[in-house]
Amino acid sequence: MTDRQPPIQLHPENGHYFLFRKRPTVLISSAEHxxxxxxxxxxxxxxLNELQxxxxxxxxxxxxxxxxxxxSFGIQDNTLSPGKYLAPxxxxxxxxxxxxxRWDNDYFFRLxxxxxxxxRRSIVVEYGLFCSFYSDELWxxxxxxxxxxxxxxxxxxxxxxxxxxxxxxxxIQEKFVxxxxxxxxxxDNVYFEICNEPxxxxxxxRWQAHIAEVIVDAEKDMPVRHLIAQNIANFNxxxxxxxxxxxxxxxxxxxxxxxVAQNYALNKVIADDETGFAGKEDxxxxxxxxxxxxxxxxxxxxxxxxxxxxxxCGDLTEYDSPxxxxxxxxRELKILREFIERFDFIRMxxxxxxxxxxxxxxxxxxxxxxxxxxxRVLAGEAYALYINGxxxxxxxxxxxxxxxxxxxxxxxxxxTDKAERFSHCGGTRMLASPPYSEDIALxxxxxxxxxxxxxxxx
Numbered sequence: 365m366t367d368r369q370p371p372i373q374l375h376p377e378n379g380h381y382f383l384f385r386k387r388p389t390v391l392i393s394s395a396e397h398x399x400x401x402x403x404x405x406x407x408x409x410x411x412l413n414e415l416q417x418x419x420x421x422x423x424x425x426x427x428x429x430x431x432x433x434x435x436s437f438g439i440q441d442n443t444l445s446p447g448k449y450l451a452p453x454x455x456x457x458x459x460x461x462x463x464x465x466r467w468d469n470d471y472f473f474r475l476x477x478x479x480x481x482x483x484r485r486s487i488v489v490e491y492g493l494f495c496s497f498y499s500d501e502l503w504x505x506x507x508x509x510x511x512x513x514x515x516x517x518x519x520x521x522x523x524x525x526x527x528x529x530x531x532x533x534x535x536i537q538e539k540f541v542x543x544x545x546x547x548x549x550x551x552d553n554v555y556f557e558i559c560n561e562p563x564x565x566x567x568x569x570r571w572q573a574h575i576a577e578v579i580v581d582a583e584k585d586m587p588v589r590h591l592i593a594q595n596i597a598n599f600n601x602x603x604x605x606x607x608x609x610x611x612x613x614x615x616x617x618x619x620x621x622x623x624v625a626q627n628y629a630l631n632k633v634i635a636d637d638e639t640g641f642a643g644k645e646d647x648x649x650x651x652x653x654x655x656x657x658x659x660x661x662x663x664x665x666x667x668x669x670x671x672x673x674x675x676x677c678g679d680l681t682e683y684d685s686p687x688x689x690x691x692x693x694x695r696e697l698k699i700l701r702e703f704i705e706r707f708d709f710i711r712m713x714x715x716x717x718x719x720x721x722x723x724x725x726x727x728x729x730x731x732x733x734x735x736x737x738x739x740r741v742l743a744g745e746a747y748a749l750y751i752n753g754x755x756x757x758x759x760x761x762x763x764x765x766x767x768x769x770x771x772x773x774x775x776x777x778x779x780t781d782k783a784e785r786f787s788h789c790g791g792t793r794m795l796a797s798p799p800y801s802e803d804i805a806l807x808x809x810x811x812x813x814x815x816x817x818x819x820x821x822x
Contacts, residue, residue, distance in 0.1 A: 399443030640687025
């Protein structure tokens, strides 16, 4: 972080999005399975170059308090199952078990270098502090497990790890969080996630709130404040009592993107920061990303299994894992980022109500949300629409009077497949798409005097 740049923050004019290096920002990525730092054999420079090449600007990485095994979740060549494992703690005298009173300098050097290389490419890192231990096998692989350290911690089941009652374990966690916050204080391209999927193992909200408060307290005397993310649920769910220190609410497999509408009133970032378990086809994850961002989400981070230790540039194609990922998908997500960044999206909000009906190549009764076709709208001075499903559509839209240009954007190529200019006296207007395959986007721009001269929405 330079002296001139504060850490990534919520945009002061619209908290559903970010302000990063003085620019309104949406985070979009297709990224490796969180092992870039703890897996000492992973070439993260090559990996980050690949994200940068496709204009992607976010990655998740996990701290090393949790790791996986070669058979975990059916993931082929899992980067979270390292051959050479780096944890925050140094090894003890036997060279095998960890000493939780001593830090591993090599780990923190690698972590800081990873953040530095990501920052040079304007890539933001979500740093996951902890993760649910889904099984006894995974708990047996963690440095926090008393069998794996030399610190004389009393036996502890995985159900007890993330509680306020085990004060010895909690003290270790607090010390680790404070260490990380101190080590990363000078980076503007990082935010902290408390715990991945705490709901799977019923980790209590009080413990999560406590960790958030430790982060806040650790930064109280620093000139910076980093954002904190909390993982809420798979799919969706309404947040009833948000912690005031949390600015990003993470959902997994968030399709349809109901979580955005359910929590939009919080004026915080809603994120879809893990995908997968829906087959290997790129179209599945492209559509999920477009649908989520055009619903008003601020982060879409696809889980990309084409990145492995042997393939840090993401060119593994014949993999057997419970999700997707490819260079082609990364190119398509770049189109999504470029599409949304063409707008003044800070001054836009979800506005599906402007869609008054339509006709598609499959029967459509009532609204475009039926018959397998959905339409998402972000509206402000201009309009961003995403049509998911069908092969061709004629939309009935309610627009104010004015001069407009409508551009139908191919979500696979980024090309404008059809464009038309029109003057509108107010009320409804029919706009017909060109033929498309699975989905299509629509950009409706006001033709002001400046835009007619080429000065706006280029």
